[in-house]
Amino acid sequence: MTERKRGRENVSRQTMSEQDPLERIANFYEVPYGYSEDQAVREAMRCFQCKEPKCMTGCPVKVNIPWFTRLIAEGKFVDAAKKIKESNPLPAVCGRVCRQEDQCEKFCLRGKKAQPVSIGALERFVADYEREGGDVSIPDIPKWTGKKVAVIGSGPAGLAAAGDLIRRGHKVTIFEALHVSGGVLMYGIPEFRLPKKIVEAEIDYLKRMGVEIVLNAVIGKINTVDELLSDGYDAVFIGTGAGLPIFLNIPGENLVGVYSANEYLTRVNLMRAYRFPEYDTPVLRGRKVVVVGGGNTAMDSARTARRLCPEEVTVVYRRSVDEMPARAEEVRHGREEGVQFLFLAAPTRFIGDREGRLKAMEFVRMELSEPDETGRRRPLPITGSEFQRDVDVAIIAIGNDVNPLIRETTTDIQTNRYANIMVEPDTAMTSKKGVYAGGDIVRGGSTVILAMGDGRKAGKAIHEYLTGEKK
Amino acid sequence: MFEIVYKKQLSHTVALFRVKAPKIAEKRKAGQFIIIRINEHGERIPLTIVDADIKEGTITIISQEVGKTTEMLGELEKGDHILDVVGPLGKPIPTDNFGTAICIGGGIGTAPIYPIAQALKAAGNKVISIVGARTKDLLILEPEMTKTSDEIFVATDDGSYGHHGFVTQILGRLVDGPIRVDIVFAVGPLPMMKAVCNVTRPHKILTMVSLNPIMVDGTGMCGACRVTIGGKNRFVCVDGPEFNGHEVDFDELMRRNRSYYNEEKMAMEELTYHEGPRCYERNS
Numbered sequence: 001m002t003e004r005k006r007g008r009e010n011v012s013r014q015t016m017s018e019q020d021p022l023e024r025i026a027n028f029y030e031v032p033y034g035y036s037e038d039q040a041v042r043e044a045m046r047c048f049q050c051k052e053p054k055c056m057t058g059c060p061v062k063v064n065i066p067w068f069t070r071l072i073a074e075g076k077f078v079d080a081a082k083k084i085k086e087s088n089p090l091p092a093v094c095g096r097v098c099r100q101e102d103q104c105e106k107f108c109l110r111g112k113k114a115q116p117v118s119i120g121a122l123e124r125f126v127a128d129y130e131r132e133g134g135d136v137s138i139p140d141i142p143k144w145t146g147k148k149v150a151v152i153g154s155g156p157a158g159l160a161a162a163g164d165l166i167r168r169g170h171k172v173t174i175f176e177a178l179h180v181s182g183g184v185l186m187y188g189i190p191e192f193r194l195p196k197k198i199v200e201a202e203i204d205y206l207k208r209m210g211v212e213i214v215l216n217a218v219i220g221k222i223n224t225v226d227e228l229l230s231d232g233y234d235a236v237f238i239g240t241g242a243g244l245p246i247f248l249n250i251p252g253e254n255l256v257g258v259y260s261a262n263e264y265l266t267r268v269n270l271m272r273a274y275r276f277p278e279y280d281t282p283v284l285r286g287r288k289v290v291v292v293g294g295g296n297t298a299m300d301s302a303r304t305a306r307r308l309c310p311e312e313v314t315v316v317y318r319r320s321v322d323e324m325p326a327r328a329e330e331v332r333h334g335r336e337e338g339v340q341f342l343f344l345a346a347p348t349r350f351i352g353d354r355e356g357r358l359k360a361m362e363f364v365r366m367e368l369s370e371p372d373e374t375g376r377r378r379p380l381p382i383t384g385s386e387f388q389r390d391v392d393v394a395i396i397a398i399g400n401d402v403n404p405l406i407r408e409t410t411t412d413i414q415t416n417r418y419a420n421i422m423v424e425p426d427t428a429m430t431s432k433k434g435v436y437a438g439g440d441i442v443r444g445g446s447t448v449i450l451a452m453g454d455g456r457k458a459g460k461a462i463h464e465y466l467t468g469e470k471k
Numbered sequence: 472m473f474e475i476v477y478k479k480q481l482s483h484t485v486a487l488f489r490v491k492a493p494k495i496a497e498k499r500k501a502g503q504f505i506i507i508r509i510n511e512h513g514e515r516i517p518l519t520i521v522d523a524d525i526k527e528g529t530i531t532i533i534s535q536e537v538g539k540t541t542e543m544l545g546e547l548e549k550g551d552h553i554l555d556v557v558g559p560l561g562k563p564i565p566t567d568n569f570g571t572a573i574c575i576g577g578g579i580g581t582a583p584i585y586p587i588a589q590a591l592k593a594a595g596n597k598v599i600s601i602v603g604a605r606t607k608d609l610l611i612l613e614p615e616m617t618k619t620s621d622e623i624f625v626a627t628d629d630g631s632y633g634h635h636g637f638v639t640q641i642l643g644r645l646v647d648g649p650i651r652v653d654i655v656f657a658v659g660p661l662p663m664m665k666a667v668c669n670v671t672r673p674h675k676i677l678t679m680v681s682l683n684p685i686m687v688d689g690t691g692m693c694g695a696c697r698v699t700i701g702g703k704n705r706f707v708c709v710d711g712p713e714f715n716g717h718e719v720d721f722d723e724l725m726r727r728n729r730s731y732y733n734e735e736k737m738a739m740e741e742l743t744y745h746e747g748p749r750c751y752e753r754n755s
Contacts, residue, residue, distance in 0.1 A: 177690045179508055179515075179555040187688075216557035218690050222494055244706055245694040254699060254723055256730045263693035271514060271687065277741045280514040280539055281687075282734035356726030403691045404709055 013115040014043040021336040025306050028191040028274060031333060035125040037077070044072035046110060047117050054107035055119060060453025061088045061160065065104055065119055072122055081130035082139070084123060088452065089163030090156070090202045092131060093185060095124025096194050098449045099327055131201050138208050142169035147466040150175065150233040152219045152406070155183020157239030157439030159203065160452035162211045164459025170466065171210070173233070175217040180270070183241050185448070187270040188262070188297070190304050196269075220405030225413070225435060235462045238413075238421060238430070238437040239455060242445065243403030247396055248292065252350030257284055257358030261293070261301045261397035268304050286393025289313045290361060292347055293397035294323065295445075299330035301395045302339045310393070313339050318346040318366050318379040344368070344379065348386060350394065361391045399445045406441070413437075420444055427461035428454055436462055472552040476529055481611045484536040485579060486545055487521075493528030495520070495558050501566060501590035502583075502681065502713050505532070505558030506689040509543050513554065516540050517686045517708075519583035520559060521612075530558075533582035533611065539738040560689050561712045564679065566590040570653035571597040573645060574620070575638050575667055577659020578604050581612045583681050584658045588619045591656070597621050599650075601641050603659070607632035639666045646674050654679065657716065661728070665721040672717055680716035682707050684724060685731070698724050 016032040016039075018024075024031055035043065047069040055065045063084050071080035084091045100106075100120035108116030130136055147170045151158045154176040162172045180186050185199045207213065219225065219240075228236050245260030247253050264283065267273040271281035285308040291301045294317035305313045315334070317324060320343045324331060335341075344366045351360040365385035368377035402419040414422045414431035421430055421437040428436045438454025440446055477489035495505065499520045506515045522531035536545045547553070564587055572591045576584035581602050592598045600620035604610040605628045617623050624641045625633030634641055638659075646652055652674075657667040658681040671678045684696040684707050691709035698707055701718035705711065 177557065178688060179557070187692075216555050218557060218560065221559055222498055242692065244691050244709070247694070247697075247704060249704075254697060254704070254727060256727060260694040263687055263695045266687050266693050272512075276734065277738045279512045280738060282731045282738070284730070355729070356723070405691060 011042055011046060013046070013118055014039040014121070016121055021338070024192065025337050026309075028307060030195050031192055034128055035121055037075075037129075040072055040077070040122060040125045041075060043118050043122055044069040047073070048109050050109055054109060055104040055117075058103040058105075058107040060103070060449050061094075061456050063087050063104075063123070068126065069117065069119070069122060072126060077126050077129040078133065081126040082137075084126065085139070085205075087456070088160075089206055090159060090452065091123050092127035092198045092202055093156075093194060094449055094452070095120050095122075095127055096198075097189060099447060101327070103449065127202075128198075131198070136201075136205055138205065139167065141166060141209055144171060145169040145467060147171065147234045148173070148232055149235045149237065149462060149466075150228045151237045151239065152225075153177070153183055153239040153241055153439070153441075154181035154203070154213060155239055155241045155439060155451065156185065156448045157241070157451035157455040158183070158237065159206060160455030161237045161239065161436075161438070161459045161462070162455075163206055163209070164456050165462060166206070166209045166211050168459070168463045170463070171212075173212045173214060175219050175223075176213060176215050177218040177240075178270070179215055181213050181215065183239075187266045188300070190265065190269055190300050192303070192307070193300065218405065220409045225406060225410040225432070229434060234466055235434045235436065237428075237455070237458050237462065238406060238435065238441055239439045239451065240403055240406060240441045241451075242400035242440045244401045245396065246399045246401055248347060248398065250347060250349050252352055252358070253396075255350050255352040255358040256356055257286065257392050258350055258394045258396065259284075261291075261297045261395050262400065264301055264395045265297070265304065268308075274304075274308060283308070284393050286310045287312070288389070288391050289393045289395065290347075290389070290391045291315045291395045291397055293317065293399075294319065295325040295397065295399075296327060296330055298395075298397035299326045299334050299339075301397050303330075303334050303337055305393070305395065306334075306337050306339055314342050315339060316342045316345050316347065316363065318344065319368060319376060320344055323368075323376045346379070346381065347394075351388070358392055358394060359390065360388050361394060362386055362388045400440070402441065402444075410435075418444060426457070428458035429461055429465075434465065472554060473556040475547055475549055475551050475553065476527075478547070478549050481533065482609045484545065485533060485609065485611055487531060487533045487611075488544075488547070489524070489527075489529040489531050490553060490556060491528055492530050492556050492558075493525075495556070496523040496525050496528050496530050499523050499530065499559035500563030501586040502564030503559035503561050504689075504712060505530070505556055506560060506686065507532075507544075507553050507557075508555040509540060509547075510554050513543070514540055515555075515687055515689065517560070517683070517689055519586075519681070519712075521582045521585055522589075533579065535579040538735050539741075542739070557689070560708060562710070564590065564656070564713045566594045568595040571599065571650060573642065573652055573655045574598060574600045574616075575642060575655065575657040575659065575663075576600070576602045576612070576616070577638055577657075577663040578609060579611070580657075580659030580663070580681075581610075581616065584656060585612050585615055585619070587656050587658070587681075588616060592619050599645065600624070601626065601638045603627065603638035603663075605629065637666070638663065639670050642667060642670050646671060646676060652676050656680075656713075661721050661725045664716060664719075668716040668719070668721075678716040679713045680719060681712045682714060682719065682724065683712070684727060698727075
């Protein structure tokens with residue numbers, strides 16, 4: 001262990017090296033390479049080891065950040081990984097896709113005067129280190145409490161809830177609608193941002209702890225929530241995620257070549273259409289691709305499209321770059337890869353050829369007026385500023401509605417006017433006894449880590465409900 | 472893994488399978504479908520559940536070889552397994568007692584119309600069925616449909632069996648005739664369903680059609696199956712698959728179903744290239 005006082009030396013933030021942009025647009029391999037051991041130790045030393053760590057207040061799953069950075073600084077990488085997993089079963093995932101700049105790193109004291117500690121990159125490093133070492137041991141699981149919990153959906157919310165509950169000694173069965181588990185981590189986030197092998201490994205960790213996963217099981221169809229409760233499950237957690245994609249509702253939207261981001265990404269990520277015809281699911285690659293939207297899903301779609309080799313990929317966003325909800329890092333990566341941006345413009349119609357295939361789009365220029373309820377400046381169309389562009393693939397990435405399957409079959413779960421399930425904020429409890437919910441089905445479009453935070457919150461509340469340990 | 476416990480070749484390119492899926496067998500209702508994926512590299516395709524045997528724990532599906540996936544399915548035999556089967560998906564059809572119901576099945580569409588006819592019969596309707604095919608060899612489920620119908624008509628395009636012509640000609644005679652028709656259910660190729668709707672529209676007879684768009688997840692997540700119905704976007708996987716045919720934009724759906732025409736051709740060529748002799752053998 002070093003004698004120097006940690007956190008005091010003036011090293012600057014370590015950056016991960018990345019795959020060259022020209023190379024990476026020809027493959028689906030991950031973009032950043034991750035820290036070397038040396039870099040990780042140096043970065044971890046930058047942590048002040050605050051007595052009252054502010055960073056933890058920014059973490060939805062309350063990872064003990066100073067503890068694990070200290071372990072890294074001491075070279076105890078595997079112990080650091082284990083420490084994180086006490087509160088987060090998916091560190092390799094979160095290290096990659098969390099918005100650390102808006103969460104833990106935003107509160108880092110280092111960040112007051114210099115750049116904050118790169119907490120995300122460190123989390124990723126230890127998780128990768130442990131996994132690549134091949135010896136991921138599982139923690140001791142307490143004796144079975146005699147209680148069984150059904151988790152609906154194996155996305156981030158469901159996995160976090162399952163991890164929490166299994167560590168508290170309950171039996172957990174996850175029901176997943178698709179043929180693989182992971183939810184948005186598998187169908188939504190692209191391989192080059194989150195390699196699927198890593199997701200599989202983290203899910204495997206949960207399985208080894210005893211979590212049972214039933215694939216191809218659509219709750220609301222094969223079973224209802226009530227049936228689960230009468231079939232011997234003592235509690236249910238609903239984490240069914242994003243529902244039907246929202247479309248623009250403008251003429252021509254059902255032309256061939258107009259995709260929702262959900263469909264486009266599912267075809268490429270989950271069904272591996274980028275390897276068609278080796279894999280059977282096709283996707284239209286297009287020559288001139290337009291992505292509509294300004295969030296991370298828009299960036300994922302644009303960067304995916306870039307790798308399918310069209311001549312041109314343009315992100316069209318109705319506000320300006322400053323209002324983009326996407327992570328700055330995603331936008332930077334997109335720019336490096338040659339993604340074009342068209343700000344302050346919105347589509348007004350899709351134009352097809354005689355066979356009903358998309359051939360052009362019409363847009364209108366926008367200007368920003370006063371801020372709306374979200375605090376962002378409201379975009380207004382400029383009359384008479386319409387213009388057209390040749391486009392043969394368009395991807396609509398403007399958000400999702402709610403999946404109706406649970407609501408339709410479980411009428412005593414209260415929903416709000418957007419049809420999202422309503423929960424008590426502290427416990428994730430729904431209006432139905434023994435039923436909890438979290439993630440996008442509650443929040444509408446949100447993030448992986450907030451969904452995981454909901455899952456953990458529900459895990460704790462379900463535990464208290466089942467054991468009567470509180471109340 | 473879902474075992475095929477029975478297979479019967481119904482025609483040259485059409486086969487019936489009974490697949491072990493006890494839970495789906497127990498839950499399914501007429502009008503619902505499953506999504507299958509044959510192997511690790513496979514795509515997800517929807518297939519109607521034709522019948523189910525709760526005791527045996529099986530569901531019946533019928534598939535026509537029209538592309539790579541259905542061709543690979545056609546290669547499977549009793550004892551083989553399908554990697555993934557998920558369902559029952561979609562909404563069941565309303566099976567009230569409407570009075571007199573006409574059930575029209577065209578080609579492979581007779582497979583999905585059969586459980587609908589069964590359910591309508593069970594609900595107390597007078598069921599008149601019209602089944603059609605291009606030629607006698609492609610006609611399926613005629614005995615089953617006969618058993619479940621009060622009256623049945625058969626039409627073949629080439630006149631090799633039954634009425635020489637289209638199902639819509641028989642339908643036209645029926646709706647112009649003395650019997651009061653309360654509802655029509657039609658499943659078949661899109662041009663057939665469109666033609667059926669054109670016959671019933673002037674008579675204002677409610678006509679339910681079962682749509683077969685391209686799907687990916689089939690659970691209301693991707694939006695691939697969207698169709699304009701009554702001027703609004705609807706998702707066939709969660710809102711359907713049955714809709715009031717008079718409101719369906721058939722032309723749009725026909726165009727959308729041709730989305731991957733080139734890719735499908737490419738996939739078939741690939742399949743023929745790798746498995747050429749086998750395909751030729753079977754077809755000769």
